[in-house]
Amino acid sequence: MTSCTTCSTVEAIRLASALLGEPVELALPVAGGGNNRLFRVQGRAQKSYALKFYPRQEQDPRDRLGQEFAFLRFLHQQGVTGVPAALAMDPKNGCALYDWIDGVMIQAPGAGEMEAMLHFLERLHVWRHVPAAQQLVAASDSCFSPQAAVSQLGHRLARCREVAATEPALQTFLDEEFTPVSRQVLLLARQIPGYAQPLPLSARTLSPSDFGWHNALRRADGEVIFLDFEYAGWDDPVKLVADVLWHPGMDLPESLARQFLEGAKKIYDTSGAGGFGRRFDRLQPVFGLIWCLILLNEFLPERWQRRVLAGRTDAREEVLARQLSRARQRLERILDKS
Structure with missing residues (x-):
């Protein structure tokens, strides 16, 4: 099982490739991920995705990964485009893959x-x-x-x-x-x-x-x-x-x-x-x-x-x-x- 504290770019590439179903060649750590760790990864044709890790804590049993993934899937079922698309999740390693959205704060x-x-x-x-x-x-x-x-x-x-x-x-x-x-x-x-x-x-x-x-x-x-x-x-x-x-x-x-x-x-x-x-x-x-x-x-x-x-x-x-x-x-x- 991968820990988001020790996840290297190599490991991020491996996990993202498995979730995407195609080779990922680049993974860049993104600052400002709040209580999570975030990588920007690139697949074919230079398309970018967000690989998000959800650190597990014994004192906090909430399934933040499952909760976010399910809510985003629901939104896309309603035709919402103003949120990231939830593409694939890996509960064992505590991470999920989403569309990358370029924008400014x-x-x-x-x-x-x-x-x-x-x-x-x-x-x-x-x-x-x-x-x-x-x-x-x-x-x-x-x-x-x-x-x-x-x-x-x-x-x-x-x-x-x-x-x-x-x-x-x-x-x-x-x-x-x-x-x-x-x-x-x-x-x-x-x-x-x-x-x-x-x-x-x-x-x-x-x-x-x-x-x-x-x-x-x-x-x-x-x-x-x-x-x-x-x-x-x-x-x-x-x-x-x-x-x-x-x-x-x-x-x-x-x-x-x-x-x-x-x-x-x-x-x-x-x-x-x-x-x-x-x-x-x-x-x-x-x-x-x-x-x-x-x-x-x-x-x-x-x-x-x-x-x-x-x-x-x-x-x-x-x-x-x-x-x-x-x-x-x-x-x-x-x-x-x-």
Whole structure:
């Protein structure tokens, strides 16, 4: 079995050739693969493909390879071209082959790019009725009730506190800043009507998860391409929208945040009764707190190990200080919105 930490270009060529069914002569490591390792490989006629490795972790049993591959296959069955085509997968070696898409990161998104995001989400919401959609799994960390969101927050906080005993800066932040705000937010969240009641299937949506400009490219012809669906699946649209607005990779100006939220209300408030908007207003602070803790994941040994497996070499102390600062900024935003 190949490990993505030790996979050489020779091994990448061997695996890509087997997946493609034809000789591959070139494999180039690609920087910026997040928690995964990525190679650009070339087959016949200089055609490029993406060979993506998904590092396995005992502490994280999720099948990110299978989840992304199945979701992309579903999208292509619906005729979507603005995502990579899933070509072949190798579960034993934890890798898959996709079409390579040339493009540039979206550095200065505007209203047009936001409309592309909303259009993509609108199509996903329509496709939830397609029979094949029922074969897709729940999105990673999906939440189908307010109680589930509060429970997820509690689990993340408990794990964070386990490591805080040896991280004084983290301990101080949790005790003196995070806890007072979370008490206030949770008091209100537990008063939400239907607190423990699961969201009806008809109100759920297909979520790309981890959705935003950090996982998108703009092609030379202007088309926006969306990438990275390893956490995608069924979810509450409130969580999907809140995640986009809280994600540090987005950091939207007020005008674009308003455009996104108003567009989302039109997509998900299908009854016209404003139910989505009311649930969003009540649950958004909970997801904001969850994002504070997600930003602190690098304090967790298993998450740091994932960075190492992906070949990232950032200095640990610098990363932890930066993430703590980002979490503090998110907490201040929650206070501003409360």
